[in-house]
Amino acid sequence: MRCHVDACIGGWVLPYAARLGRPVPPWTFAVPGVTSISVDLHKYAYAPKGTSVLLHRDAGLRRPQLFAEADWPGYTMLNTTLQSTKSGGPLAGAWAVLRTIGDAGYLELTRTVLDGVDRLVAGLADLPGLDLVAAPDSTLVAVAADGSCDVFTVADELAADGWLAQPQLSYAGQPPTLHLSLSAATDVEGLLLALRRAVDAARAAGPVALDDEVVGFVRALDPATLDDAALDGLLAAVGMGGGADGGLALPERRGEVDALLDVATPALREALLTAFLDRLSRPVRGGGFDGGFDGGADSR
Numbered sequence: 500m501r502c503h504v505d506a507c508i509g510g511w512v513l514p515y516a517a518r519l520g521r522p523v524p525p526w527t528f529a530v531p532g533v534t535s536i537s538v539d540l541h542k543y544a545y546a547p548k549g550t551s552v553l554l555h556r557d558a559g560l561r562r563p564q565l566f567a568e569a570d571w572p573g574y575t576m577l578n579t580t581l582q583s584t585k586s587g588g589p590l591a592g593a594w595a596v597l598r599t600i601g602d603a604g605y606l607e608l609t610r611t612v613l614d615g616v617d618r619l620v621a622g623l624a625d626l627p628g629l630d631l632v633a634a635p636d637s638t639l640v641a642v643a644a645d646g647s648c649d650v651f652t653v654a655d656e657l658a659a660d661g662w663l664a665q666p667q668l669s670y671a672g673q674p675p676t677l678h679l680s681l682s683a684a685t686d687v688e689g690l691l692l693a694l695r696r697a698v699d700a701a702r703a704a705g706p707v708a709l710d711d712e713v714v715g716f717v718r719a720l721d722p723a724t725l726d727d728a729a730l731d732g733l734l735a736a737v738g739m740g741g742g743a744d745g746g747l748a749l750p751e752r753r754g755e756v757d758a759l760l761d762v763a764t765p766a767l768r769e770a771l772l773t774a775f776l777d778r779l780s781r782p783v784r785g786g787g788f789d790g791g792f793d794g795g796a797d798s799r
């Protein structure tokens with residue numbers, strides 16, 4: 500039996516956190532039964548995106564991951580990963596970043612980011628409107644609204660200010676939250692000021708008001724049979740159906756869309772978002788490129 504530890508985010512933080520004397524529950528191969536661990540270098544190793552490490556407890560456990568195919572007339576395929584052709588660019592970038600920052604550098608970066616988390620947590624205690632969901636073990640912080648505002652409007656207000664906070668939808672009785680990822684580069688005092696401004700604006704604006712009819716429409720949708728016509732109706736109802744040539748009209752603010760997704764079941768959220776993604780990546784006649792591929796002539 501295998502037990503994988505997905506340490507994509509924490510894997511490069513927690514070992515340094517432990518060396519800095521912070522309490523870290525056991526999570527590594529030191530725990531009997533753990534057979535593999537994943538760590539994303541493109542997160543807290545600050546390397547270019549697309550560089551991850553998958554560690555196995557021993558070579559035998561890694562064997563099934565290696566792929567060879569000789570039973571055909573072509574050249575013998577041999578790959579170490581699921582991905583066959585892949586770029587060496589991000590790998591070279593990761594190697595350079597790791598060599599440049601180094602062990603002592605990562606220790607300092609971890610000290611910086613965890614000190615920032617402490618200041619954020621302390622600041623949130625003095626910030627009416629938002630409540631910490633749980634004391635953070637590492638560098639991710641979740642906050643919920645206290646009822647005087649909603650997190651979707653707070654996220655929109657933060658975005659208008661240049662801060663990206665990922666809204667997390669309500670789930671299994673838990674309220675919607677904002678997901679804040681801190682890095683060693685985060686200006687925590689600036690973030691606290693922005694949060695304060697965003698909460699004030701969100702309180703003044705009031706929570707996103709959803710049209711009862713639209714909510715009823717969403718609740719009646721069946722994720723298994725969601726088709727183009729149903730999606731068209733929904734996009735029109737939320738004002739996103741009006742793009743030129745059948746394209747999408749993307750809203751400036753996403754609060755209403757998030758609030759609407761929040762009333763949907765997880766299966767319906769997935770169906771709606773994949774249908775949306777499908778729409779987003781369909782070619783639209785005459786749309787898209789300013790100047791086009793034809794050297795600047797009007798593509799229409």
Ligand SMILES: *Cc1c(COP(=O)(O)O)cnc(C)c1O
Nearest residue numbers: 505506507508509539541542551
């Ligand atoms: C980031 C992350 C992954 C991998 O996602 P990518 O989009 O490939 O970076 C997997 N698990 C967790 C917990 C993560 O945070």
